[in-house]
Amino acid sequence: MSEIDATVLDRLYNTVATRKGADPDTSYTAKLFGKGRGKIAQKLGEESVETVIEAMKDDREGIASESADLLYHLMVLWADAGLKPDEVWAKLAAREGTSGLTEKASRKQD
Numbered sequence: 001m002s003e004i005d006a007t008v009l010d011r012l013y014n015t016v017a018t019r020k021g022a023d024p025d026t027s028y029t030a031k032l033f034g035k036g037r038g039k040i041a042q043k044l045g046e047e048s049v050e051t052v053i054e055a056m057k058d059d060r061e062g063i064a065s066e067s068a069d070l071l072y073h074l075m076v077l078w079a080d081a082g083l084k085p086d087e088v089w090a091k092l093a094a095r096e097g098t099s100g101l102t103e104k105a106s107r108k109q110d
Contacts, residue, residue: 005009012071013075013084013085016072017055019033040073040077040080041077044076047070049065050066050069051070081101
């Protein structure tokens with residue numbers, strides 16, 4: 001078994017991205033891409049809610065499992081949007097060391 005670390009997210013993204021042109025009859029990821037961004041976003045929302053439900057039940061294993069599903073569907077959304085993980089990592093790195101309250105206040109208010 002390979003070492004498990006944060007690079008698993010990059011590997012997951014690469015796998016997801018390669019499924020974009022795959023046969024939807026043999027790939028769930030390709031089927032999601034074929035249904036469009038609305039369906040991808042819907043699935044992401046469902047997984048978010050399921051993660052919250054597991055958190056409210058205080059079920060560590062459930063939280064871990066639903067979090068994995070959530071991250072997978074997030075990667076599908078990123079790939080569909082042409083967004084690379086490095087772009088998100090750069091946003092996180094830019095916020096590192098900044099108070100969450102300060103960072104949030106600096107965002108443009110609608």
